[in-house]
Amino acid sequence: MRPLLCFLSFVLPLVLLLNLAAAQRAVEPLDVLIDAWGPLIDVYEDELAGAIDETRMEEVRLRVEELRAAARTEVPAQSEKVALAEERLQDLGPPPEEGAEPEAEVIAQERAERNEALAAATSTLRRLELVIAETSRLLDLISDRRRDRFLDEVFKRESSPLTPDIWQEGLPEAKRIALAAADGFVGWLGQLVETGRSRALWFILAGLGVAFVLGWPLRRWLLRQPIASTAQEDPSYITRIARAAWVGSVRSLLPILALLVVYGVLDRLRLLEGDFGRLGLAALWGGIIIVLVTALSRTVLSPRFRNWRLLPVNDQQAGRLRRLFNAIAIVLALDHVLQTLLLAVNASIELFSLYGFIVAILYSVLLFRLASAKLWARDDAEEPRSARTGRDIETDEEGKGSTGYGWFPLVIATLAIAIPIAGALGYVPLARFVARQIVITGGILLLAWMLRQLLQEMMAYAFSAESGVGKALRRSLALSDRSCDLLGFWLGLLLDAALLFITVPVIMLRWGVSSAEMSDWLEVAFFGFRIGDVTISFSNVLVAIFLFLLFLSFARLLQRFLGERLLPRTGMDKGIQDSLRIGVGYVGFVIAAAVGISQLGLDLSNLAIVAGALSVGIGFGLQSVVNNFVSGLILLVERPIKVGDWVVVGAEQGYVKRIKVRATEIETFERASVIIPNSDLISGTVKNWFHGNRVGRGEIRIGVSYGSDADQVRTVLLDIAEKESMVSRYPSPVVDFLDFGDSALLFRLRFFLNDMDYVLSTSSRMRFEILKRFREEGIEIPFPQRDLHVRSGLVAPSAEEQRALPSAKEMGDQPAERSDGKSTERRAGNPAEDFGGEQT
Secondary structure, three states: OHHHHHHHHHHHHHHHHHHHHHHHHHHOOHHHHHHHHHHHHHHHHHHHHOOOOHHHHHHHHHHHHHHHHHHHHHHHHHHHHHHHHHHHHHHOOOOOOOOOOOOOHHHHHHHHHHHHHHHHHHHHHHHHHHHHHHHHHHHHHHHHHHHHHHHHHHOOOOOOOOOHHHHHHHHHHHHHHHHHHHHHHHHHHHHHHHHOOHHHHHHHHHHHHHHHHHHHHHHHHHHOOHHHOOOOOOOOHHHHHHHHHHHHHHHHHHHHHHHHHHHHHHHHOOOOOOHHHHHHHHHHHHHHHHHHHHHHHHHHHOOOOHHHOOOOOOHHHHHHHHHHHHHHHHHHHHHHHHHHHHHHOOOOHHHHHHHHHHHHHHHHHHHHHHOOHHHHOOOHHHOOEOOOOOOEOOEOOOOOEOOOOOHHHHHHHHHHHHHHHHHHOOOHHHHHHHHHHHHHHHHHHHHHHHHHHHHHHHHHHHHOOOOHHHHHHHHHHOOOHHHHHHHHHHHHHHHHHHHHHHHHHHHHHHOOOOHHHHHHHHHHHHHOEEEOOEEEOHHHHHHHHHHHHHHHHHHHHHHHHHHHHHHHHHOOOHHHHHHHHHHHHHHHHHHHHHHHHHHHOOOHHHHHHHHHHOHHHHHHHOHHHHHHHHHHHHHHHHOOOOOOOEEEEOOEEEEEEEEOOOEEEEEEOOOOEEEEEHHHHHHOOOEEOOOOOOOEEEEEEEEEOOOOOHHHHHHHHHHHHHHOOOEOOOOOOEEEEEEEOOOOEEEEEEEEEOOHHHHHHHHHHHHHHHHHHHHHHOOOOOOOOOOEEOOOOOOOOOHHHHHHOOOHHHHOOOOEEOOOOOEEOOOOOOHHHHOOOEEO
16 A cells, blocks of 8 residues: 555656646746746755754655656757757758858848757756756755665664663553553543543444444355365365465455444544544554454465465464464554554653564564474475475475475574664664564565466466366467467566566565655656766667567568568569568568667767777678678579579588578488578589579489390380480480490480479489389399409418418518519408419
8 A cells, every 4th residue: 555655646746746837837938937946946955954854854855856847847848949949050051161251141140040049948958957957966865864864763773672771761661651541541431421422432333243243144155155165175276376365355355344444433533533543543554464464374374274275385384374474463563553652652762672672572583483494394294285286396305395495494593583682782773673674575575476376377377278268368369389388478477577566666665765766766767867978768768679579570570471472472483582571571670670779869870980990890800790691691682592492512412491691591301400601602612403493404324234235225214214204305315325334334314304303203213113124124234243363383381381481460460572572461361362362
């Protein structure tokens, strides 16, 4: 509620101020308003320089924000006036140079008037900017003063509450305040009786009784609805979340409504005035906190129904956590009420110190119990279930459940020990503040986590292929599984960012950051801040990203339309179609980038200067990238190769799949992708089977035995080629007698195909047919033959001579001299070489 009020307190005055500024602007000239704003800013500055209380500082802050908002409202219109004046002055052209013929008197007078108008508009704009700068400086001064006061109050060191003087003065005063509060309550009741307004209390009590009689059966009926049933044995996580939300709302909504009605009736009848009104409001908030925490802890932890539990803890841990959360809520509510009571009665510093120390110790004890290892240890017997999927949590090497909370108990235990130590040293406000904010921050984070789980599960259910909503969504939007996963991921990321954007400011407000500072930060981040001459605006960045994605999406849609519908019907070559499609994509990307850059307000001339300064570095460091990029453009324009061509580059060959900016992708016949830089395709040698047309020549080489009839071979080969449907009739097939081989007559069958894409399959079919026909015609296909001649007349060495010869091991692989003087390689186990055998 408080963040909403802070947001409204920022937005509503701003809207009213804009209307007020517009009304004033319609009555008074802008220069008159600026003249009035200057002395007012000086008065506020002098007032802030002196002693000023918190109430007056808040009033000054509101007035200064009004002045700054009014000045900012006038800046866009005044900037347009300056731009118009500059444009009108440029229409006259440059003034004549010194020594040149003077321009006409009418033109000179018009130039002087336009220069005067430009100077006046520029002066007014500069004065507005000066007002904005001065008011921003005052707001920063107010923020600094508030921050200093807050830090002085929190870090103020007092006497240690362990000293006897604090207890001797604080305890009697606490007793007196308690008696005074009781006497005040009794006096309040007596005053009601005397004034005749005591009947209102009886009416309220009677109304509460009637509400209880009527509301209790309604509550029981709501808790008996199917959504609140626990009969299901293994519910899904979204079912558990839905039941927790329903039961928690039923258990908390009726008591909270009763508290609000009682407070509203008492306030309406003016029974809560002065200090009793503040105490009543504190009691209302305390009761709401207790009701909410008890209801949520019971539904989220579900001590009696483990299958319906949202947190992965066992039964014993769930019961302990529920009691601990309820105790924290009670202490938090009592702390709020008692602090309001002490402020109302103007308690002494000693009593505040004693009270803050006791409360800090209570918070510390509860936090220390929260950090107990028993609350976060996994119990394998309980089979803890994961929060999102409901499956068993993975265990570590020792068999214990992996909790993921290893750091959490350690941090909480450290803070629980540090809080009472700080209080004992005299930093009681710091100890109480840190303890209270830790508890509240933990509650905010827990609520944010529950909300995130609910949103994530709802989104997962909406995209699930098993749910009715998911089936309808997939059918209506034609979404595949991958598209649903991708869309769910980005939506989940967007929800997390939105939840983080809401949670972080709330936590920062709790830790002492004022709503004014938050508003200034958000305003600066959204509307822009200056770094030198550059203004960085989050809103402009978002609009630029949106426009870039919009134009890029339009370019992609246009690409798809051209590639799938328009270009295939034109009858153009496939490569030309692909080049046009890719070119449209490049142009669309350039246009989208230009629109985005223009929305950001970047000066392209500055980019040109930077590009010129970096041209040397680009020439040396990025020359390969630039070379490949330019080569890719040449490939798209000149089209020496195109998508679908069969190319041979070095040892690789295959079909061109994509021509990108830097490289070209070739898919080989083995379905492997080869990435070749575009510069290699432009400067290197590339064999393109499909360049110009797809007509090409194939050939089959074959050898037949020397006893075969050459004319018969030619007739058979030509007959086979003419019967093949893929072979072109013109030019007709040709058989060439190549040579007389060592063991065969060598022939070559040459034929042309209308589409070289089928050369391999056609050649294979023709080889099968050639082998079949040759066997039928009795034409032999020989294999290589070798004759072995052994020289005779040699006498084997005797036994003594053999023993005198070196062994094979001693000889090794050393070359030996032959009788003809040539070196030969002697290998063991080859008698043909050992005894003069010769192989031919």
